[in-house]
Amino acid sequence: xxxxxxxxxxxxxxxxxxxxxxxxxxxxxxxxxxxxxxxxxxxxxxxxxxxxxxxxxxxxxxxxxxxxxxxxxxxxxxxxxxxxxxxxxxxxxxxxxxxxxxxxxxxxxxxxxxxxxxxxxxxxxxxxxxxxxxxxxxxxxxxxxxxxxxxxxxxxxxxxx
Numbered sequence: 001x002x003x004x005x006x007x008x009x010x011x012x013x014x015x016x017x018x019x020x021x022x023x024x025x026x027x028x029x030x031x032x033x034x035x036x037x038x039x040x041x042x043x044x045x046x047x048x049x050x051x052x053x054x055x056x057x058x059x060x061x062x063x064x065x066x067x068x069x070x071x072x073x074x075x076x077x078x079x080x081x082x083x084x085x086x087x088x089x090x091x092x093x094x095x096x097x098x099x100x101x102x103x104x105x106x107x108x109x110x111x112x113x114x115x116x117x118x119x120x121x122x123x124x125x126x127x128x129x130x131x132x133x134x135x136x137x138x139x140x141x142x143x144x145x146x147x148x149x150x151x152x153x154x155x156x157x158x159x160x161x
Contacts, residue, residue, distance in 0.1 A: 005100070007096060008095075010097075012053060016094075023096070031073050033062050038058045038130045039159045041126055042160040051091045056157075078092075114138065123155065126148060
């Protein structure tokens with residue numbers, strides 16, 4: 001059965017726009033057809049580590065893979081683009097996160113869907129609200145527009161492309 005999968009892409013090492021463009025065909029080959037792309041946004045780095053701004057984007061993918069298989073493939077794609085998990089919230093070439101998998105809720109040690117910090121991150125909510133403003137978070141029942149309007153994150157999120 002096909003599921004709608006919202007994925008976030010982020011990065012701040014290397015030519016992030018080129019990395020995103022290189023990741024799209026791999027996502028389509030390994031996970032499923034990308035049907036919607038948000039704009040790319042330049043965002044302040046989030047977290048305690050001083051670093052360069054990020055580029056972020058959200059895409060909507062149709063997949064027949066189970067969530068765990070999607071995670072495995074995403075981690076492999078990150079590795080193919082040189083992602084090294086050295087420090088939490090540190091700089092990275094490519095970060096791929098599962099935001100939503102339909103209305104599925106999973107709370108495992110290695111996989112949480114919806115992504116647990118969506119409501120606190122404007123760099124995720126801004127592109128999500130751009131492509132799916134009325135999509136409702138299955139945990140809270142709130143739309144992406146509502147979550148964005150009530151987000152306490154004051155960081156700058158500016159359309160890059």
